[in-house]
Each structure stands twice: as structure tokens, then as C-alpha cells.
């Protein structure tokens with residue numbers, strides 16, 4: 001992954017050095033876009049966008065916007081990397097406070113290029129939860145009868161779409177249904193020796209993805 005960034009930086013450094021004055025280069029390698037609060041800057045995945053900074057008036061908030069299936073991870077840090085110490089997907093660059101500051105004005109007048117590079121990572125799939133042998137035995141001798149094949153209209157095990165609207169009511173509500181019975185499901189779900197914790201674990205297992 002790092003290697004990929006380096007290739008990008010070397011390639012674009014050559015292009016950028018043809019221009020003069022301080023610049024901010026927005027780089028987006030993969031996984032989303034980089035925009036700014038003012039709407040003046042928008043840089044799509046795979047692009048490099050160069051901003052000429054000519055005065056200490058410059059200010060904007062850069063916003064890392066992850067694409068489908070990605071989440072924002074961090075801003076790449078290192079030499080000439082801006083935002084590297086910023087936590088979260090919004091990075092403020094505001095030079096106004098530095099007006100009259102010789103160091104900053106010298107930077108603005110220089111032909112140095114600074115980079116802003118948000119790193120996006122692929123979203124993690126939910127971890128499937130397994131069942132202990134004891135709980136598997138409890139499932140097999142009770143819940144299995146209806147929930148493996150959907151008998152009597154029972155929501156089928158690991159059919160996440162069928163479980164989603166039920167889960168939305170909260171785990172406690174589902175626990176109560178099993179304990180007191182619901183529709184064709186007998187009270188206790190036909191499990192004579194299940195504790196509340198057992199029921200909770202069984203419900204999480206049944207409503208989650210297949211291991």
C-alpha cells in the first residue's frame with residue numbers, strides 16, 4: 001500500500017514542479033473523494049488536484065468522503081504532508097491567523113508543495129459469531145425444528161433480511177418473545193434448560209451471518 005503512495009507522489013511531483021509558488025496537492029489514491037467545505041475544491045478518487053496558495057488568506061476545511069464499502073482511516077502523515085496529525089475526516093487549513101508571520105509568508109512565497117492525502121480502507125464485514133458445543137446442542141434440540149427450515153413462518157437462521165426488522169426492536173424485545181412465546185413459537189422456544197444468556201447468544205447467532 002505504501003509503495004503505491006510513493007509511486008503516486010514521485011509521478012506527480014514531476015508535474016507539480018513545473019508550476020511556481022506554494023501549492024497544496026490533494027491526492028486521492030482509492031476508496032473515496034476529497035472535497036472542501038467551501039465547495040471550491042473537489043478531488044475524485046484516482047486524481048490529483050493542485051491548489052495554488054498565494055496569500056495567508058487561505059482557509060478551508062478539507063473533507064474526506066469515503067466511497068461505497070470504504071471508511072475513512074486517517075490522513076497520511078510525513079514530510080510536507082498536511083493534516084497528518086488531524087484526527088477524523090475533517091481537516092482545517094487556515095492561514096489567516098498567521099498573517100504577518102514571516103515564516104508562514106515565506107512558505108507561501110516558496111515553491112514548496114504540500115500534500116493532503118486521506119487514506120480510506122475497505123469496510124470490515126461483520127464477524128460471524130459461532131456457537132459453543134453446549135449452545136449448539138440446545139439449538140439442535142429446540143430452535144432447529146422451526147428456525148432451520150422456516151417452519152410455521154419462523155425467521156430462518158442466518159437470513160439477515162428476515163431478522164433485520166425484528167432486531168430493530170432490540171434484543172430485549174426478542175428475548176421476551178422467546179420466553180413468553182410468539183405466534184406459533186411456544187414459550188421458551190421449546191428449550192427447557194436455556195438461560196437468558198443462552199437465549200441472547202442463540203438469537204445473536206441465528207440473526208447474524210453464517211459462520
Ligand code: HEC
Nearest residue numbers: 142143146152153154166174177183184185189190191202
Ligand atoms: C415450534 C417452532 C419454533 C421453535 C421450536 C422456536 N421458534 Fe422461534 N419462532 C418461531 C416462529 C413461528 C416465529 C415467528 C413468530 C411471529 O413473529 O409470529 C419465531 C420467532 C422467533 C424470534 C423473533 C421474535 C420476535 O419478537 O420477532 C426469535 C428471537 C426466536 N424465534 C428465537 C428462537 C429461539 C432462540 C429458539 C430456540 C431456543 C426458538 N426460537 C425456537 C417458531 C419457533
